Amino acid sequence: MFSLVDLLTGNGFAHGVHPPDSKELTEAVPIRRMPFPEEVVLPVRQHAGKPAVPIVRPGDRVERGDTVAEADGFVSAPVHASAAGTVKEIGWWPHPDGSTDRAIRIAVDRWSPQIPRPRIVPRWEGLAADEVVRAVQAAGVVGLGGAAFPTHVKLSPPDDVDIELLIVNGAECEPYLTTDHRTMVEYPERVHFGVRVMMRALGVEQAVIGVEKNKPDAIERLRETAPGDLDVEVVGLTVKYPQGAEKMLIKSVTGREVPSGKLPMHVGVVVQNAGSIATIAEVFESGLPLVERIVTVTGPGVRRPSNLIVPVGTRLRDALDFCGGLADDATEILFGGPMMGVPQSDLDVPLVKGTTGVVVLTGAGSAERTAYPCIRCGTCLEACPVFLNPQRLGRLARAGRYEEMAESHLDDCMLCGSCSYVCPSNIPLSQMFALAKGQLRRLRAKAA
Amino acid sequence: MSEARFELTASPRLKAPDSTARIMWTVSATLAPATLAAAWLFGAGVLLVVAAAILGAAATERLFEGAGTLSDGSAVLTGLLLGLTLPPGFPLWMSALGGAAAIGFGKAIFGGLGQNVFNPALLGRAFLQAAFPTAITTWAPVGPGGDAVRGDLFAFPFTTPEAADAVTGATPLGLMKFEGVATDAVPLLLGNTTGSLGETSAVLILAGGAYLAVKRYLDWRIPAAIFLTVALVSGALHAIDPGSPGPLFSLLSGGLVLGAVYMATDPVTSPVTKPGAWIFGIGIGLLVVLIRVWGGLPEGVMYAILFMNALVPFIGRATQPRVFGTAGEEGAA
Numbered sequence: 001m002f003s004l005v006d007l008l009t010g011n012g013f014a015h016g017v018h019p020p021d022s023k024e025l026t027e028a029v030p031i032r033r034m035p036f037p038e039e040v041v042l043p044v045r046q047h048a049g050k051p052a053v054p055i056v057r058p059g060d061r062v063e064r065g066d067t068v069a070e071a072d073g074f075v076s077a078p079v080h081a082s083a084a085g086t087v088k089e090i091g092w093w094p095h096p097d098g099s100t101d102r103a104i105r106i107a108v109d110r111w112s113p114q115i116p117r118p119r120i121v122p123r124w125e126g127l128a129a130d131e132v133v134r135a136v137q138a139a140g141v142v143g144l145g146g147a148a149f150p151t152h153v154k155l156s157p158p159d160d161v162d163i164e165l166l167i168v169n170g171a172e173c174e175p176y177l178t179t180d181h182r183t184m185v186e187y188p189e190r191v192h193f194g195v196r197v198m199m200r201a202l203g204v205e206q207a208v209i210g211v212e213k214n215k216p217d218a219i220e221r222l223r224e225t226a227p228g229d230l231d232v233e234v235v236g237l238t239v240k241y242p243q244g245a246e247k248m249l250i251k252s253v254t255g256r257e258v259p260s261g262k263l264p265m266h267v268g269v270v271v272q273n274a275g276s277i278a279t280i281a282e283v284f285e286s287g288l289p290l291v292e293r294i295v296t297v298t299g300p301g302v303r304r305p306s307n308l309i310v311p312v313g314t315r316l317r318d319a320l321d322f323c324g325g326l327a328d329d330a331t332e333i334l335f336g337g338p339m340m341g342v343p344q345s346d347l348d349v350p351l352v353k354g355t356t357g358v359v360v361l362t363g364a365g366s367a368e369r370t371a372y373p374c375i376r377c378g379t380c381l382e383a384c385p386v387f388l389n390p391q392r393l394g395r396l397a398r399a400g401r402y403e404e405m406a407e408s409h410l411d412d413c414m415l416c417g418s419c420s421y422v423c424p425s426n427i428p429l430s431q432m433f434a435l436a437k438g439q440l441r442r443l444r445a446k447a448a
Numbered sequence: 449m450s451e452a453r454f455e456l457t458a459s460p461r462l463k464a465p466d467s468t469a470r471i472m473w474t475v476s477a478t479l480a481p482a483t484l485a486a487a488w489l490f491g492a493g494v495l496l497v498v499a500a501a502i503l504g505a506a507a508t509e510r511l512f513e514g515a516g517t518l519s520d521g522s523a524v525l526t527g528l529l530l531g532l533t534l535p536p537g538f539p540l541w542m543s544a545l546g547g548a549a550a551i552g553f554g555k556a557i558f559g560g561l562g563q564n565v566f567n568p569a570l571l572g573r574a575f576l577q578a579a580f581p582t583a584i585t586t587w588a589p590v591g592p593g594g595d596a597v598r599g600d601l602f603a604f605p606f607t608t609p610e611a612a613d614a615v616t617g618a619t620p621l622g623l624m625k626f627e628g629v630a631t632d633a634v635p636l637l638l639g640n641t642t643g644s645l646g647e648t649s650a651v652l653i654l655a656g657g658a659y660l661a662v663k664r665y666l667d668w669r670i671p672a673a674i675f676l677t678v679a680l681v682s683g684a685l686h687a688i689d690p691g692s693p694g695p696l697f698s699l700l701s702g703g704l705v706l707g708a709v710y711m712a713t714d715p716v717t718s719p720v721t722k723p724g725a726w727i728f729g730i731g732i733g734l735l736v737v738l739i740r741v742w743g744g745l746p747e748g749v750m751y752a753i754l755f756m757n758a759l760v761p762f763i764g765r766a767t768q769p770r771v772f773g774t775a776g777e778e779g780a781a
Binding site for chain 2: 020247384
């Protein structure tokens with residue numbers, strides 16, 4: 001949408017939407033550590049790429065930080081025991097993406113002090129760039145912003161691309177979520193340390209930390225703690241959804257457009273989410289691999305909205321209990337925010353590496369809204385951050401004309417939901433596009 | 449905590465508060481001042497003309513679509529807009545028939561809301577123009593309002609009303625076209641001139657349109673393009689031939705303001721893209737001046753909009769947005 005403020009101050013992208021951010025529930029709530037639950041459930045697939053391969057057996061005793069599943073190839077990441085205990089079972093378990101997948105269940109040892117043994121991740125000082133990359137993979141570090149892309153892959157760009165800028169994604173544009181916000185406020189040194197590690201591994205001289213302007217305390221803390229010897233700039237970004245989408249963030253910070261079908265590295269940029277970059281720092285500081293993460297548990301349907309440090313694999317049920325449980329009128333539980341989050345129906349589902357938050361909503365869901373025919377008002381065209389024509393794509397989706405949708409750049413759709421959010425006729429555009437993408441994948445797989 | 453009760457709806461779960469029904473009813477509400485002004489200028493009888501058109505439209509919508517779609521407000525809006533384009537003394541049965549034609553031929557046969565090619569209200573008016581050429585050009589003059597009922601409102605259905613010459617007058621456009629007499633801008637702006645009942649007060653219509661533009665319920669580019677084009681082209685013609693109407697007269701007379709603000713901006717029958725909106729508006733502006741100056745009719749707004757409605761799919765095809773990260777390309781509509 002056209003905004004004079006954006007035009008004058010820059011640091012924005014065109015189009016986008018302004019949902020209420022609802023962050024007041026947790027933005028000022030300090031991060032607390034949740035006690036160890038009785039059981040943790042570790043899916044072998046907690047990252048983009050090939051699932052990890054279990055190397056433990058039921059009955060095995062594991063300590064906190066032990067590898068329980070190994071990476072399967074380069075685009076993969078290992079999984080570590082997030083608590084000391086006994087492997088109970090390796091079997092099928094509800095997965096946060098809605099499927100059922102293989103997971104390693106560990107009965108947590110109630111009497112274990114849960115203290116790490118001698119460091120597992122090597123000290124950072126003195127490591128060469130490729131050793132840093134290897135250590136990051138061995139520590140199971142993946143992007144914690146939701147997509148869970150293995151970090152070491154990002155740190156290993158092909159030789160023919162030239163990376164010149166690291167952008168730290170502190171936009172956190174999804175309503176409700178305050179994970180990255182609290183991380184930046186409480187652990188700004190970790191963010192800067194993570195930046196230092198990534199800059200060394202990538203060999204870049206310049207980094208920008210982009211933070212939406214609705215988090216002035218985070219911007220201030222990051223500026224206060226910025227190291228003098230690195231070229232790191234903290235930039236305030238226009239508050240607009242989806243500011244945190246990689247392509248939008250790069251556009252806002254550099255003015256460059258990532259070409260359709262290409263990656264950030266093709267415009268010389270690597271983007272890493274603020275929480276993930278702090279995690280890189282954390283694994284090198286503590287010597288422990290990625291065994292815990294910060295999660296916002298919030299929404300009108302949670303009695304005590306909180307920012308928590310939870311062991312990876314904590315079941316949803318346990319996290320909710322620690323936050324006072326569900327309100328009586330809770331109707332929907334999402335992993336992630338209300339724009340792109342994934343609904344959950346099973347309270348046994350574990351919080352995994354890519355779980356940014358748990359949002360519990362009340363009231364009627366989207367299915368109960370009255371739908372009207374499309375009146376071609378064009379609001380969706382003004383919302384789409386990648387300048388698609390959702391109105392036309394929606395018409396094609398209804399007719400099942402998926403190939404034509406592909407010709408009209410369906411692949412550029414990020415499923416950010418902006419079109420569905422603004423549509424006055426309540427047409428589930430983004431939802432239809434998700435379906436169409438699945439159908440197209442199937443068609444293409446059949447053709448190949 | 450029982451598990452079964454959680455909803456599973458695909459994201460996004462959030463939704464902006466605007467709805468199509470709210471847009472339709474809001475647009476209708478912004479026409480209230482112009483409608484009331486017409487009642488004040490021409491007498492309360494015009495409210496009956498408008499009501500008859502709305503009734504005809506709503507009843508037809510009910511007939512074709514069932515009760516469900518009446519609440520979206522689009523049929524009432526169509527009837528209201530049609531009513532505002534009719535002469536103050538128009539027989540009520542014709543008005544109701546026009547409303548029925550607007551929904552029946554203008555919308556229902558295309559498949560309902562969102563599917564129609566032409567603006568339904570204008571299609572209804574075109575129907576009436578063809579069916580009742582005399583009645584639709586019989587203009588009751590402005591006079592003291594109040595409870596006065598003029599013209600042949602209560603003419604019995606399917607009878608041709610008596611042409612009551614004594615109480616009719618010519619519209620400013622008619623005066624201009626056939627007698628070369630221009631009307632001053634002030635009465636045109638305020639609406640105390642002869643004309644269709646809702647189109648005479650430019651000020652109130654523009655105020656309603658401005659509100660809708662701020663709310664983003666209509667695309668300001670379309671009226672802006674129409675006004676600019678009409679002003680520039682008629683200004684140029686006026687400079688060449690001072691006998692032709694000047695820009696101010698061209699802008700304020702006839703149905704231009706009502707058409708540009710409320711008819712051309714009908715989202716269903718106008719382009720969805722921004723460049724498309726400009727092209728569409730410029731096309732309407734050119735056609736309006738063309739018809740008014742060289743055509744046989746004094747007024748051309750209705751045909752200009754209907755003609756451009758037909759071109760909307762082609763305009764859409766030619767103005768697809770440039771996808772992020774591409775150089776832009778030809779898209780199909």
